[in-house]
Amino acid sequence: MPLLVPPAPAPALRSILAALSSPTAVQEARTPALRNAEGPLTAEHPLPVHVFEPAEVPGGLPRARLTGWRFHILAGGWPQQTVAAGETVATADGWVFSRFSEGPFLASTERALRQGETLPATYQPHLLSVPGLYMLALWLHCDPRADAATAQPTPADVLVPLAPAPPGIASHRLHRLSELMPLLSVRTAPPPLLGSPA
Structure with missing residues (x-):
């Protein structure tokens, strides 16, 4: 089914x-493809970008904090080609342009979106950054009409790790959040405190 983009x-x-x-x-x-693009440039396919925050209690659900929006920058006539991403960030004065970027996450995001469209249910797509793992995933939220600014992960949500993914996590494999959470929780947990010296 089609994804419902906020x-x-x-x-x-x-x-x-x-x-x-x-x-x-x-x-x-720092995007040669953008600098060398021919034809008109347009911003399409906006995705809210959230940062993963581990659960505050063991076994709890993680939190997601909206930090920006990412747009695919398309160039040329038909068919248009994605040449870069344009990112905005939230500031005290509102949304402001942050940067243009390119690299493997662009094609990987497009591939993950196509994967999401093959699912039998309708989802709302987001990008989820897991800074502790240097990981970016397409987060498919099971409430397609949720407010993108306040949406929070649920066990029925689907995560699609983008390539390159961290070691031990397969990129472009669809995971229920409830399946992937134990691994993410362990890997992003703070190290245990050391006891005081004897």
Whole structure:
């Protein structure tokens, strides 16, 4: 079934479009594909970006904190090609442009989105960053009409680790959150406190 993508905040989209229309921002981006793109550039496929925060109690569910929105930057006529990602971050003054980027996560995100569209249920797609593992995953939230800003993980949600994934976690394998949580919890848990010296 199709994924139900939440609408991006208008200021987030405006900040990306302003950066795309700025020759300085595009030329200074460390994205050769964006600098060399021909034809009009558009920002499409917005995804809310959340940071994974481990559960506060053992066996509890993790939390997700919205930190930004990521747009795919498309170039050319038909068919358009994804050449970069444009990212915004939340500040005290609202959504502002952060950076352009490219690399393996772009193609991996597109592949994961296609995987999500083959599932029998409708999900709301998000990106979930797990900083302690240097991991990025497509998070398919089981409530497709949730508010993207306040959505929180549930056991029925699906995670698709993007490539490259950390050792021991297969990229592009669909996991129920409840299946992957024990591994993520162990790997992101703070180290135990050492006892005081004798």
